[in-house]
Amino acid sequence: MYSTAFLDLPPLRQASGSVQLPGSKSISNRVLLLAALSEGTTEVHDLLASDDTRVMLDALRALGCGVHEAGGGVACITGLGGRRPASPAKLFLGNAGTAMRPLTAALALLGGEYELSGIPRMHERPIGDLVDALRQLGCRIDCLGSEGYPPLRIDHEGGLPPLRLDAPIRVRGDVSSQFLTALLLALPLVAQEQDVVIEVVGALISRPYIHITLELLARFGIAVRHDDWQRFVIPAGSQYRSPGQIHVEADASSASYFIAAGAMAAGLDGQKPLKILGVGLDSIQGDIRFVEAAQAMGARVAGGPGWLEVGRGAWPLKAIDLDCNHIPDAAMTLAVMALYADGVTTLRNIASWRVKETDRIAAMACELRKLGATVEEGPDWLSVAPLPRAADWRAASIHTYDDHRVAMCFSLAAFNPAGLPVRIEDPRCVGKTFPDYFEALFAVAQTPPERIPVICIDGPTASGKGTVAAQVAQQLGYHFLDSGAMYRTAALAAMRAGIAIEAQHEPRLAELARHLPVRFEGGRIWLAGDDITDAIRTEEAGMNASRVSALPAVRQALVALQLGFRRLPGLVADGRDMGTVIFPAAPLKVFLTASAAVRAERRHKQLISKGISATISDLRADLEARDARDASRSASPLKAAEDALLLDNSLLTIDEAVAQVVAWWQARQPF
Ligand SMILES: Nc1ncnc2c1ncn2[C@@H]1O[C@H](COP(=O)(O)OP(=O)(O)OP(=O)(O)O)[C@@H](O)[C@H]1O
Numbered sequence: 001m002y003s004t005a006f007l008d009l010p011p012l013r014q015a016s017g018s019v020q021l022p023g024s025k026s027i028s029n030r031v032l033l034l035a036a037l038s039e040g041t042t043e044v045h046d047l048l049a050s051d052d053t054r055v056m057l058d059a060l061r062a063l064g065c066g067v068h069e070a071g072g073g074v075a076c077i078t079g080l081g082g083r084r085p086a087s088p089a090k091l092f093l094g095n096a097g098t099a100m101r102p103l104t105a106a107l108a109l110l111g112g113e114y115e116l117s118g119i120p121r122m123h124e125r126p127i128g129d130l131v132d133a134l135r136q137l138g139c140r141i142d143c144l145g146s147e148g149y150p151p152l153r154i155d156h157e158g159g160l161p162p163l164r165l166d167a168p169i170r171v172r173g174d175v176s177s178q179f180l181t182a183l184l185l186a187l188p189l190v191a192q193e194q195d196v197v198i199e200v201v202g203a204l205i206s207r208p209y210i211h212i213t214l215e216l217l218a219r220f221g222i223a224v225r226h227d228d229w230q231r232f233v234i235p236a237g238s239q240y241r242s243p244g245q246i247h248v249e250a251d252a253s254s255a256s257y258f259i260a261a262g263a264m265a266a267g268l269d270g271q272k273p274l275k276i277l278g279v280g281l282d283s284i285q286g287d288i289r290f291v292e293a294a295q296a297m298g299a300r301v302a303g304g305p306g307w308l309e310v311g312r313g314a315w316p317l318k319a320i321d322l323d324c325n326h327i328p329d330a331a332m333t334l335a336v337m338a339l340y341a342d343g344v345t346t347l348r349n350i351a352s353w354r355v356k357e358t359d360r361i362a363a364m365a366c367e368l369r370k371l372g373a374t375v376e377e378g379p380d381w382l383s384v385a386p387l388p389r390a391a392d393w394r395a396a397s398i399h400t401y402d403d404h405r406v407a408m409c410f411s412l413a414a415f416n417p418a419g420l421p422v423r424i425e426d427p428r429c430v431g432k433t434f435p436d437y438f439e440a441l442f443a444v445a446q447t448p449p450e451r452i453p454v455i456c457i458d459g460p461t462a463s464g465k466g467t468v469a470a471q472v473a474q475q476l477g478y479h480f481l482d483s484g485a486m487y488r489t490a491a492l493a494a495m496r497a498g499i500a501i502e503a504q505h506e507p508r509l510a511e512l513a514r515h516l517p518v519r520f521e522g523g524r525i526w527l528a529g530d531d532i533t534d535a536i537r538t539e540e541a542g543m544n545a546s547r548v549s550a551l552p553a554v555r556q557a558l559v560a561l562q563l564g565f566r567r568l569p570g571l572v573a574d575g576r577d578m579g580t581v582i583f584p585a586a587p588l589k590v591f592l593t594a595s596a597a598v599r600a601e602r603r604h605k606q607l608i609s610k611g612i613s614a615t616i617s618d619l620r621a622d623l624e625a626r627d628a629r630d631a632s633r634s635a636s637p638l639k640a641a642e643d644a645l646l647l648d649n650s651l652l653t654i655d656e657a658v659a660q661v662v663a664w665w666q667a668r669q670p671f
């Protein structure tokens with residue numbers, strides 16, 4: 001997951017390959033609650049690991065359920081099975097509506113004393129209709145802030161009051177279907193002696209989510225009947241029965257971004273369509289009907305159980321005018337696809353967008369306008385005019401409102417025909433449902449290498465290149481290439497193979513370098529099966545690297561390995577010839593220096609901290625000798641590229657040096 005302040009997406013051109021989607025948030029949290037209310041242990045497979053499931057798991061633990069996270073997306077939940085939950089308890093539920101609503105209903109019907117709260121936005125999301133329905137039953141619930149909004153207090157300290165179950169429980173269905181879901185999940189707790197009836201007041205929105213709820217209740221032994229989605233009957237004698245094992249389907253809403261990417265950029269130039277795994281045409285989730293909307297816009301979609309394949313059909317996409325009530329979450333993706341359409345697209349019946357993670361109608365309109373689009377909005381609709389010419393597009397920094405779906409759907413703007421990058425602010429917000437969304441996107445999206453930004457940081461030994469480059473990469477979410485480590489590894493491999501590092505052995509050394517079995521993984525460096533991270537960091541290894549790197553054939557042999565680091569979303573590369581030879585067209589080149597005295601002192605401190613003794617004067621002599629060799633060799637000598645910016649950091653802290661490089665980078669961005 002990217003936890004950077006922003007993530008710049010370079011312009012993307014194509015999409016291909018396959019993507020495995022994470023589990024559905026809606027299914028995950030419903031299954032967790034049902035397992036928690038059942039007797040016995042339920043093994044939940046393919047559970048979504050996200051912010052919203054994390055708060056639900058934490059809440060279940062606090063309530064006294066057994067929660068064992070076995071790894072690999074498996075969680076074993078030992079339910080209460082009729083026991084009273086631990087009370088009193090304070091539950092923090094973040095911004096997870098799928099935890100706040102059903103837990104409110106279940107805890108109100110179980111007795112005890114609870115406080116349920118969330119992040120500030122959660123306290124702006126209405127819950128009054130559910131609270132009213134529970135109060136009708138006789139439950140004692142207080143809104144601790146504004147009436148009708150969390151935080152809530154359930155006060156059944158003296159035991160559960162007598163519940164009025166004779167009359168139907170009336171709940172509004174036109175604000176959020178989650179209120180009805182919450183009641184459906186919880187009321188079987190009290191449907192013992194008699195049927196419990198729920199009547200929906202107003203038209204029921206997001207009916208597909210109720211379909212998911214009923215399907216899952218059935219998996220846990222509760223057979224709810226309904227009359228045309230307006231009247232629901234939970235039969236007397238209902239008892240939650242764990243199915244033992246249950247698999248969570250992948251998230252159909254998450255599929256929408258890849259369906260859109262496929263519709264815009266897959267199957268081009270004879271490539272295969274984009275394959276989406278984990279959710280298919282047999283899905284129980286309503287958002288699978290996004291497929292029909294994408295097809296209406298021109299996408300070519302094939303699918304089966306648990307898979308979809310999507311390629312570009314009509315281009316430009318076809319504008320649509322669609323009632324999106326059945327696909328409220330995935331419909332946001334259509335708003336960005338509309339930018340690539342042949343006319344104005346209108347999305348209707350989306351009033352629920354206004355009470356989601358943010359006011360999504362306002363948010364989408366504002367951010368689409370930043371990209372150059374003409375957008376109109378109404379209380380429950382949005383219309384988007386396309387950007388037909390490349391020149392109409394603008395590079396934009398997309399504010400994401402702590403809303404995962406805003407972040408994910410705007411990533412699709414990176415396929416713009418103008419070749420403009422798109423900045424996604426606070427990319428971490430995707431953690432709510434799809435923590436590795438951007439990694440998944442980068443695994444299937446392609447762009448010509450020259451469009452992937454590279455920042456080169458070259459300079460003499462111990463000038464701080466590696467330290468600064470790694471931190472700049474971390475701040476930008478870019479990959480990091482320590483090219484010196486490759487020469488160090490080649491030298492070590494030569495020593496281990498018994499090949500002396502001398503010009504006469506250049507062909508053998510080059511052959512060795514060309515097939516170097518080196519792996520860079522999680523900050524460690526592996527040569528074949530051996531962790532050599534520390535072994536290549538000695539002064540001797542540096543000197544050997546300098547000798548082997550002077551051989552042109554060895555340098556040539558390592559070029560492809562270095563170029564391979566230029567991957568989405570970008571790269572920060574440190575070395576001696578990054579800006580002059582390996583990435584000569586890089587958009588930012590920095591030549592980082594410090595005086596020899598300062599560098600010797602820093603290296604001395606570095607070695608001492610690792611328990612390696614050395615004298616400053618020896619170190620200074622060594623690094624000056626190494627620099628002299630590096631600068632005087634014929635092949636790719638150490639020197640500043642003509643267009644490099646010089647940074648002498650002798651008097652700077654690491655943070656100051658990093659901030660300077662990031663500032664130079666930011667100054668060159670179009671946002
Ligand atoms: N601006 C700075 N102020 C203080 N210490 C620094 C600064 N920059 C780097 N250092 C420290 O100097 C030491 C050497 O830095 P680093 O290893 O990053 O240099 P390098 O140029 O990559 O070296 P090499 O050429 O050997 O790979 C490290 O211990 C690092 O923490």
Ligand SMILES: Nc1ccn([C@@H]2O[C@H](COP(=O)(O)O)[C@@H](O)[C@H]2O)c(=O)n1
Pocket residue numbers: 461462483484485487488542545546547549550574575576577578626630
């Ligand atoms: N692009 C590069 C990077 C490094 N070298 C040589 O490797 C030696 C070790 O590099 P460190 O950055 O890890 O100290 C260095 O002294 C250079 O000789 C290179 O040639 N080109």
